[in-house]
Amino acid sequence: MKILKVAIIGCGNIFPMHAQSIKVVNNATLVAVCDNKEDRVKLKAEQYNCSYYTDYKEMFSKEDIDVVHIxxxxxxxxxVSIYAAKLGIHIFTEKPMSIGLSDAQDMIKAAKDNKVTLGVIFQNRYNPGSQLIKKSLESGELGKILSGKMEVTWNRSDEYYSHSDWKGTWEKEGGGVIIDQAIHTMDLLRWFVDSDVDYIEANISNRVHEIIQVEDCAEGIIKYKNGVVTAFHAINYYSYDAPVKIELHCEKGMVKMLGDRGHIKFNDGIELIADNNPEDIFDYGNGAKGYWGTSHTKQIKNFYASISAGLQPDITGDEAIKTQKMVCAIYESGKKRVRIKL
Ligand SMILES: NC(=O)c1ccc[n+]([C@@H]2O[C@H](COP(=O)([O-])OP(=O)(O)OC[C@H]3O[C@@H](n4cnc5c(N)ncnc54)[C@H](O)[C@@H]3O)[C@@H](O)[C@H]2O)c1
Structure with missing residues (x-):
């Protein structure tokens, strides 16, 4: 079995989810880390016993890398994805794929042209609750989806933004509560409905965070080509990170997701429930946050197993761009105050 040599670029908040997960993948080994903050990357290199760089281009020129995590x-x-693809390096990027849609299309093209794999993190699809709902919808036992709704009411403080040199800006974060926080729940709902989007109509506004440019509130509807209409509401000025909510009203039952817990109640009274296993705890090290769950590891394992089997991973660029299109259309609709037909 070939052991894939891995680099991670970016040693901030999400870094431990990737670094610790790579440790438990049997065909991957972390050989280099990169961050433009030298003190930060040096510490990670010591912790993981690998090389470090402050310039990703230098890292790629000096190290023999098979896979890069962005x-x-x-x-x-x-x-960075396009740069790596051109060097023949497989890419695994955090969400969102990109800021703009054409960037996401270019990433897919670069990966295909250079015959490398492009994976995008949407780890919540691997939660047992999400898996239960997806499988039940796919089996047909719930009948058609009649309508759906989702709600994300989280908290991102002024300090969260003032401590970052990129969050809260259109140029570097690309948006606020939608592209950064609610994107996970939007991706789940889209994956459940499993249809192309017909149109989107959205309002976005900044209501509480005076120090940021981007929206901290968004609401609207997504009408899918299969006729399903879903409503969404997302804010990040609630007093705490309340469990996200998804509801799908189906012909033969009601689907509810509260946080990571999936709950299905069929019209005949039968109920199915799936939640994260409390035993399924993964030590992501200092600074890891509970609400990110354990599913990064599951998705990262799928990515490496797919590469070694010569298959595509579950969540490819082609899959993730469907959610990216939705996010971009929400912004376009919100900014222009028009309905966006996809
Ligand atoms: N999947 C999830 O649940 C989840 C959770 C949190 C963050 N994320 C995503 O992870 C990504 C990173 O988020 P974060 O919260 O870790 O951000 P962060 O700001 O904590 O970390 C980013 C790191 O990149 C480094 N950096 C910036 N420019 C660089 C450059 N040119 N070269 C090398 N290093 C550079 C910074 O110094 C910083 O250490 C984002 O895409 C975010 O949306 C995903």
């Missing part, structure tokens, strides 16, 4: 600010995802 844990960078949003505006750098496309640039």
């Amino acid at each position: 844990c960078l600010p949003h505006f750098l995802h496309a640039e």
Whole structure:
């Protein structure tokens, strides 16, 4: 079995989810880390016993890398992915794929042209609750989806923004509560409905965070080509990170997701429930946050197993761009105050 040599670029908040997960993948080994903050990257290199760089181009020129994980600010995802693809390096990027849609298309093209794999993190699809709902919808036992709704009411303080040199800006984060926080729940709902989007109509506004440019509130509807209409509401000025909510009203039952817990109640009274296993705890090290869950490891394992089997991973660029299109259309609709037909 070939052991893939891995680099991670970006040693911030999400770094431990990737670094610790790579440790438990049997065909991968972390050989280099990169961050433009030298003190930060040096510490990670000591912790993981690997080389470190402050310039990703230098890292690629000096190291023999098979796979790069991109844990960078949003505006750098496309640039670094395309650079790596051209060197024949497989890419695994954090969400969102990119800021703009054309960047995401260029990432997919670069990966295909250079015959490398492009994976995008949407780890919540691997939660047992999400898996239960997806499988039940796919089996047909719930009948058609009649309508759906989702709600994300989280808290991102002024300090969260003032401590970052990229969050809260259109140029570097690409948006606020939608592209950064609610994107996970939007991706889940879209994956459940499993249809192309017909149109989107959205309002976005900044209501509480005076120090940022981007929206901290968004609401609207997404009408899918299969006729399903879903409503969404997202804010990040609630007093705490309340469990996200998804509801799908189906012909033969009601689907509810509260946080990571999936709950299905069929019209005949039968109920199915799936939640994260409390035993399924993964030590992501200092600074890891509970609400990110354990599913990064599951998705990262799928990515490496796919590469070694010569298959595509579950969440490819082609899959993730569907959610990216939705996010971009929400912004376009919100800014222009028009309905966006996809
Ligand atoms: N999947 C999830 O649940 C989840 C959770 C948190 C963050 N994320 C995503 O992870 C990514 C990173 O987020 P974060 O919260 O870790 O951000 P962060 O700001 O904590 O970390 C980003 C790191 O990149 C470094 N960096 C910036 N420019 C660089 C460059 N040119 N070269 C090398 N290093 C550079 C910074 O110094 C910083 O250490 C984002 O895409 C974010 O949306 C995903």
